[in-house]
């Protein structure tokens with residue numbers, strides 16, 4: 001077909017990810033613009049964003065300073081390679097991120113998404129051991145119900161069945177810790193459950209099974225997000241840290257959701273008082289405006305790579321768009337907003353109000369459990385018998401079409417993670433509208 005042939009402007013060509021496409025194209029959920037805590041449908045209807053887009057727009061939508069920074073950057077420097085070259089804003093942003101990170105995590109490798117961040121961290125862990133002469137450490141340990149993006153490594157260490165089962169054997173030499181959720185012991189807990197620290201001992205069992213000398217890294221989300229907001233049991237992360245340290249295994253925290261204020265701190269590592277060896281991030285670094293991700297590594301890891309001849313590349317990994325100028329500019333402007341408006345502290349202050357508002361749904365007959373920590377919460381809905389996922393899907397659709405609200409669905413679980421600029425009245429609005437949705441669906 002010639003380039004100027006008329007193209008049909010219909011919905012068919014776009015294959016949406018993680019979406020039932022036939023249903024969507026029959027009854028689209030279309031977003032035309034955004035401002036603050038709202039999206040707008042093409043007909044102008046205002047939609048309350050109860051999910052910060054996809055856990056990313058922590059500073060709210062279309063913030064003028066971020067928009068301007070991106071516009072100015074596009075006019076000044078559109079692209080610069082970061083293989084063998086550099087541009088100032090990527091360095092400035094890396095320094096700013098390092099200053100927010102805990103402990104001695106002070107070097108940042110940029111990429112463009114959470115999936116790439118996790119892939120980068122896993123590869124860094126493998127190469128790190130090899131450089132140290134410990135190349136037998138190739139095994140990667142993830143956790144059931146974990147989500148580490150969609151690339152091969154991340155899918156392999158991930159623990160959500162539907163994300164794994166279609167894709168064959170993935171990466172060899174992977175094992176999984178048990179997840180930490182137990183409804184009988186933890187139902188309707190606000191914050192970290194008391195029950196479950198002992199589940200960290202399973203790491204010792206895996207070490208006894210495989211031998212520490214074969215294990216490179218453990219990767220976990222400090223709070224599992226995609227599987228429905230599972231805060232870590234009290235003491236669990238501390239135990240995991242101790243066991244990793246004892247056996248020379250690198251600990252990676254996937255903070256793609258928890259990074260940049262979701263739990264009231266720059267990173268969940270700070271909130272939980274546990275410092276991993278690598279933190280991965282994405283989403284909130286640019287408040288979702290320009291794709292960006294990264295891996296923050298400890299000085300000790302970075303220094304381990306700095307041993308070859310002066311002209312030799314130290315890490316054979318990276319992306320064309322690592323540290324892209326537009327993303328770097330957006331990242332700097334976003335961090336400025338977080339700091340100037342004290343958004344991490346604001347999230348922390350709002351946490352009890354948000355938790356109480358979410359827990360007020362407890363009496364509804366469709367609610368099976370509620371979990372909440374920081375400005376992240378989730379409700380498990382009572383499933384439609386024999387049709388898993390239908391209740392959750394119908395709830396999300398009804399919320400959008402009839403209550404003008406965006407919520408996140410994962411099976412029969414609905415998650416809430418509003419922009420950190422949310423006000424108390426808007427939190428009331430979210431859960432008031434959600435109750436109406438539940439009443440309708442019931």
Ligand SMILES: Cc1ncc(COP(=O)(O)O)c(C=O)c1O
Pocket residue numbers: 112113114115116118147148149150221225226254255256257282283
């Ligand atoms: C914890 C975690 N890791 C990784 C990812 C993947 O990020 P992306 O979709 O940007 O590749 C996500 C996405 O939601 C996530 O929640």
